[in-house]
Amino acid sequence: MRNYGLLSMLLLVCSCLSNNPKEASLLESAVPKTYVLSSSEGIQTRNDVVYLNAQKYSGFLYEFYPNTQDTLFINGYLNGLLHGVCKKWYAKKQIMEERIYRQGAKHGKQVAYxxxxxxxxxxxxxxxxxxxxxxxxxxxxxxxxxxxxxxxxxxxxxxxxxxxxxxxxxxxxxxxxxxxxxxxxxxxxxxxxxxxxx
Structure with a gap:
């Protein structure tokens, strides 16, 4: 349950990433607020499309660094394609990337650190x-x-x-x-x- 609270906080921070904040917010709101660990059984990626139990996945995939509760990444998906805000972090909670996608294509501000x-x-x-x-x-x-x-x-x-x-x-x-x-x-x-x- 604690992980969901952390992920919700992260998603609030993500809304300021686009060169057009309203657009980033709209893209993000289209992604269902479901969270699945990317290493979970049933998650597969084929031709850049993510599937959960053979169905195109809509929601967020996330992963932790091994043996920690530090977030490695969180990516939004809609109908199996990257959509909305995607973030990656270095091991010491330092942001690595902030990207925005629309239907699998980069769209909006893309920043790496x-x-x-x-x-x-x-x-x-x-x-x-x-x-x-x-x-x-x-x-x-x-x-x-x-x-x-x-x-x-x-x-x-x-x-x-x-x-x-x-x-x-x-x-x-x-x-x-x-x-x-x-x-x-x-x-x-x-x-x-x-x-x-x-």
């Missing part, structure tokens, strides 16, 4: 495709990738950096064409192959 709590990446997805801004960071919180997408395709400013802060790529996509520093060529930085470095 390093074990130290810093963000690893953040992007918006629509129907399993990137939409808008994508950012990636190093473990020590240095931005290493900034990209923009439209309908899953790069569009606009695209930048990436090496861990030391040196630019790796800096270009713009306009109408499907790239303009600017595209990055490495033959395993060498383009700027190193153009300029003599002493």
């Amino acid at each position: 390093w074990e130290n709590g810093n963000k690893k990446f953040e992007f918006i997805a629509q129907n399993d495709a990137y939409e808008g801004e994508l950012k990636e960071w190093t473990f020590d919180n240095k931005l290493i990738h900034l990209a923009h997408f439209k309908n899953g395709q790069e569009e606009g400013t695209q930048k990436s950096w090496y861990d030391n802060g040196k630019i790796r790529a800096n270009y713009v996509i306009i109408n499907g064409r790239r303009y600017g520093l595209l990055g490495t060529k033959n395993c060498k930085n383009v700027s190193d192959s153009i300029f003599v470095v002493k």
